[in-house]
Amino acid sequence: MSEMLLSARGLRVEYPSRAGGRVRALRDVDLDIARGETLGLVGESGCGKSTLGRALLRVVEPSAGRIEFLGADLTRLRGRRLRRTRAELQMVFQDPFGSLNPRRRIADIVAEPLLRSRGASRAEADRAVSELLDLVGLGAEAGDRKPHEFSGGQRQRIGIARALASSPQFVVADEAVSALDVSIQAQVLNLLSDLVRDRGLTMLFISHDLGVVRNIADRVAVMYLGQIIEVASRDDFFAGPAHPYSQALLSSVPVLRPGPAREQQPLEGELPDPADPPEGCLFRTRCPFATDDCRARRPELREIAPGRSVRCHLPLLPSE
Amino acid sequence: MTSLVESRPTQAEAEAVLEVRDLRVHFDVPTGRLPAVDGVDLTLRKGEILALVGESGSGKSALSMSLVGLNRGPRTHVSGSVSFRGRELVGASERELRTVRGKEVAVVFQDALAALNPLHRAGTQVAETIRAHADVPRATAASRAVELLGEVGIAGPERASRAYPHQLSGGMRQRVMIAMGLANDPAVLIADEPTTALDVTIQAQVLALLKRVQRDHGTSVLLITHDLGVVAEVADRVAVMYAGRIVEQGTRDEVLFRPQHPYTMGLLGSVPPLEGPVPERLPAIAGSPPSGIERPNGCGFSPRCAFAHDACGERPELRRRHGGAGHLDACVLPEAIRAVRSAG
Numbered sequence: 001m002s003e004m005l006l007s008a009r010g011l012r013v014e015y016p017s018r019a020g021g022r023v024r025a026l027r028d029v030d031l032d033i034a035r036g037e038t039l040g041l042v043g044e045s046g047c048g049k050s051t052l053g054r055a056l057l058r059v060v061e062p063s064a065g066r067i068e069f070l071g072a073d074l075t076r077l078r079g080r081r082l083r084r085t086r087a088e089l090q091m092v093f094q095d096p097f098g099s100l101n102p103r104r105r106i107a108d109i110v111a112e113p114l115l116r117s118r119g120a121s122r123a124e125a126d127r128a129v130s131e132l133l134d135l136v137g138l139g140a141e142a143g144d145r146k147p148h149e150f151s152g153g154q155r156q157r158i159g160i161a162r163a164l165a166s167s168p169q170f171v172v173a174d175e176a177v178s179a180l181d182v183s184i185q186a187q188v189l190n191l192l193s194d195l196v197r198d199r200g201l202t203m204l205f206i207s208h209d210l211g212v213v214r215n216i217a218d219r220v221a222v223m224y225l226g227q228i229i230e231v232a233s234r235d236d237f238f239a240g241p242a243h244p245y246s247q248a249l250l251s252s253v254p255v256l257r258p259g260p261a262r263e264q265q266p267l268e269g270e271l272p273d274p275a276d277p278p279e280g281c282l283f284r285t286r287c288p289f290a291t292d293d294c295r296a297r298r299p300e301l302r303e304i305a306p307g308r309s310v311r312c313h314l315p316l317l318p319s320e
Numbered sequence: 321m322t323s324l325v326e327s328r329p330t331q332a333e334a335e336a337v338l339e340v341r342d343l344r345v346h347f348d349v350p351t352g353r354l355p356a357v358d359g360v361d362l363t364l365r366k367g368e369i370l371a372l373v374g375e376s377g378s379g380k381s382a383l384s385m386s387l388v389g390l391n392r393g394p395r396t397h398v399s400g401s402v403s404f405r406g407r408e409l410v411g412a413s414e415r416e417l418r419t420v421r422g423k424e425v426a427v428v429f430q431d432a433l434a435a436l437n438p439l440h441r442a443g444t445q446v447a448e449t450i451r452a453h454a455d456v457p458r459a460t461a462a463s464r465a466v467e468l469l470g471e472v473g474i475a476g477p478e479r480a481s482r483a484y485p486h487q488l489s490g491g492m493r494q495r496v497m498i499a500m501g502l503a504n505d506p507a508v509l510i511a512d513e514p515t516t517a518l519d520v521t522i523q524a525q526v527l528a529l530l531k532r533v534q535r536d537h538g539t540s541v542l543l544i545t546h547d548l549g550v551v552a553e554v555a556d557r558v559a560v561m562y563a564g565r566i567v568e569q570g571t572r573d574e575v576l577f578r579p580q581h582p583y584t585m586g587l588l589g590s591v592p593p594l595e596g597p598v599p600e601r602l603p604a605i606a607g608s609p610p611s612g613i614e615r616p617n618g619c620g621f622s623p624r625c626a627f628a629h630d631a632c633g634e635r636p637e638l639r640r641r642h643g644g645a646g647h648l649d650a651c652v653l654p655e656a657i658r659a660v661r662s663a664g
Contacts, residue, residue: 044519044520044521045490045519151608151611152376153608181375181376181546181609182375182546182548182587182590182591183375183586183587183590183604183605183608183609184375184604184608185590186589186590186591186592186602186603186604186605187604187606189592189602190601190602190604193601208519208520209592210520210594211549211591211592211593211594212592214592214593214594214598215592215593215598215599215602234598238594248521249520249521252520252521252523252524253520253549253594254523254524254527254547254549254550254552254553255549255552255553255594255595256548256549256552256576256588256591256593256594257552257595258573258576258577266521266524266525266528267521267524267525268525269475270489270491270492270522271489
C-alpha cells in the first residue's frame, strides 16, 4: 500500500455512563489512511464512527492511543504546534443549518480557518475566499450574504469551502450529504469527488448510506459497537463482505432492482447496550453463525487477504 | 380528469378505498399563499401499498396530513375531495373525522418520539387507541395492547407495554406507533416516512412488518417516502410528486424502471447505485426545487428540465401518454425526445 498519511493505534474514547461507570465509545481502534485515498467509514447509530472522526481531529480527546500524522503523535501536540497542525485537518459537518454562524457573512465564515490557523492577511484571505466560493459553485458574490439566504445544498457547499480554506491535507466528512435531498445530494457528491481528485485530498467519509459510500470511497471500514470489524477495498467489500455484520448491513439496504422484491431475512434484535457489551465477540448476540467459541474469545482484527481485514473467527468467504 | 377515469381498468376502479380528486392545500405564509398541494388526483386501492415519493417541499406530507384533516387552521386552505368508501372527508366536522381517523384510517408518523405521549406507558397508549373507538373494558384493551405489541415484532411485549417512550429504542417506538395504527384494524394505513429515522437493519425489520400487515390484514397502505430503494422494496404502485403536483404514476416497475417523466428519470439517476458499474459522476438534476410561493405557470419542473420548450408553459395534464393502461405522466415532451433522454 502507498504512504500512510494518518495512522491511529489503540485509540480509545470513553464517556461517563448514566449508571456511573464508563461507556467505551471507541475500543482501541487501529486505522491507517493512505495519502490521497477516500476511506468510507460506515456503521449504524451509536457504532462510534462520528466519535472516531472527531477523535482523529482531536475534537474529542482520546483517553488512550496514538495518532501518527506528518511524523508527529497528534495526541501529544499542544499550543502553537497543535494550531499549525490543525490547519491540515478539517471537517465537513452533517448539519448545514447548525454548523454555520447565522450572524456572520459567508466570506467571514469561510475565511476563519485561514486567518486563525494559517495566519493569512485579510487581503490574502479575501482573495482565497473568492476563489473557494467559485470553486464550490456559489460564485464570489455569495460572500456578502448570510447563511439563512441559502438552501441546504448551498450551505453544504459553504461548509465545504470553509473546510478547504486552510488547504488541509486531511478532511473528515461526517454525514456530509445525509441531510440533503437526493437530487441535491448527487450535486454535492460530484463536487466532493472533483475536489478530492483535483486537490489530492485525503478524506475520511463517514456515512450510514452504503450507496453513497460505494460511489465515493476507495476503501471501506465498518464499525460495530466502537470497534472496526472489517476493512476492505471498495470493490471487494461490495462484491461480498467478509464479516456477518457487514453482510447483514449491506443486505438490509433496499436496492433499486427490477423484478420481484427480494424476501430478505432482516437481522434480528437490536444493538446491545454499549455500557454492558456481550462477552467474546461483540456481534455474537445478533450473529446467525455464532458458536461457543465466539462467546469464549473476542476476535482480533486480522488480515485474511491482502488489504482485507476482518474481526471474526468465522469470516464469510467472498462469493465469486 | 376524464382521461384519468378512462385510462384505469374498471375492475380497479371498484376496489378504490381512498379517492383524492383535485386536492389543493394552500398555506398562508408571510410572503403570500404557498400552494403546497396544487391539484392532486390519487386513488388508493384495496390491499395495495401505494408509495408517494417526493423531495422536501414537494407537498407529500401536506397531502398526507390533509387526507384525514390533520392540518386545519386559519392559515390552511384545503379544497377538492377526499372520499373514503364514499364518505367525503374534506370539510367534514372534527367529530365526523374522529370516527374515521385512528379507526378506519390510521396514521403513522416519522418521529415516533414526538408523536407518542412521554408521560404514558406504551401499552396504555395502545390501549387508549382501542378504547377511543370501541367500548371495551380497560383490562381487555390492555391485554389486546400487549398482543398487538407482540404482533409488530417487539420481543417481550409485556415488558415493553410497561415502558415509557424514552425507555424504548427508535425501532421499538416506531413499532409501538405501528401497533397503535393497527389497533382498530384499519382499512387504510397512512405511513409518513415511517423508517427515515431508523438504521437500515431496523428499517428492514419495519418494512417487513408493513408488508406482513398488508398481506395478513388486507390493509391498504399509503407510504410517503423520499427513499426510492424503500419504494422498490415494498410498493405495488408509485406516485411521484414535484412542486405540489403528481408528475408520474404507475406500477412499481413502470415508474422505477420505465420512467416517462424527466423528473422521475433525474431522480432515479441521482441515486448512487448499490450494484453495477460505479459512474464517474452521478447525473444530478441541476438547480433546486421551488421553495417559495413562486411557481411557474406551466410545468413545475420546467425550470430544471433539460428538455423544456415552449409547450411546457402550459400546465400538463396527468394522463396516460406512452406507457401501460395505468401508467400516467404529466409531461408534454414528444416520445422521441424522451427516448433519447432515457437512453442517454
